[in-house]
Amino acid sequence: xxxxxxxxxxxxxxxxxxxxxxxxxxxxxxxxxxxxxxxxxxxxxxxxxxxxxxxxxxxxxxxxxxxxxxxxxxxxxxxxxxxxxxxxxxxxxxxxxxxxxxxxxxxxxxxxxxxxxxxxxxxxxxxxxxxxxxxxxxxxxxxxxxxxxxxxxxxxxxxxx
Numbered sequence: 001x002x003x004x005x006x007x008x009x010x011x012x013x014x015x016x017x018x019x020x021x022x023x024x025x026x027x028x029x030x031x032x033x034x035x036x037x038x039x040x041x042x043x044x045x046x047x048x049x050x051x052x053x054x055x056x057x058x059x060x061x062x063x064x065x066x067x068x069x070x071x072x073x074x075x076x077x078x079x080x081x082x083x084x085x086x087x088x089x090x091x092x093x094x095x096x097x098x099x100x101x102x103x104x105x106x107x108x109x110x111x112x113x114x115x116x117x118x119x120x121x122x123x124x125x126x127x128x129x130x131x132x133x134x135x136x137x138x139x140x141x142x143x144x145x146x147x148x149x150x151x152x153x154x155x156x157x158x159x160x161x
Contacts, residue, residue, distance in 0.1 A: 008095040012087075015099065016106045023110035023139040027122040034124070047126040051136050054120045076112045080105055097154065103147030110140030 034050040055062030
């Protein structure tokens with residue numbers, strides 16, 4: 001294996017590990033320090049607000065019946081398998097093109113771990129400005145969103161290069 005490929009693998013695995021561990025630690029901290037629906041103002045635009053998300057990102061499918069919960073697991077696992085195949089097929093590409101996929105898979109695995117362990121995903125980051133409120137989210141969700149934005153940037157602005 002070439003040294004550059006090994007270095008790229010180390011960087012990608014490090015990014016993955018940092019995101020998944022940060023997500024797990026932050027969710028456990030929230031579980032241990034906040035009651036369900038407890039809200040604490042951090043500053044003028046940030047609250048910590050513990051909620052349980054039984055759906056996908058931004059509570060999509062949160063009203064799904066308990067019998068259909070395996071549908072959410074299937075979506076999670078299918079997403080992870082597809083992204084792993086993409087990463088594997090692009091392993092010899094420049095690391096720049098692999099980072100968005102690692103960000104997305106890190107978030108997907110972080111939320112899957114929560115769903116498997118708790119039966120739901122813990123969301124707690126609540127951003128607001130005046131009358132505007134974002135959906136409550138977590139570190140895994142941030143990772144997924146940044147990865148998707150990064151992919152869109154590559155697709156629309158880098159594809160001609």
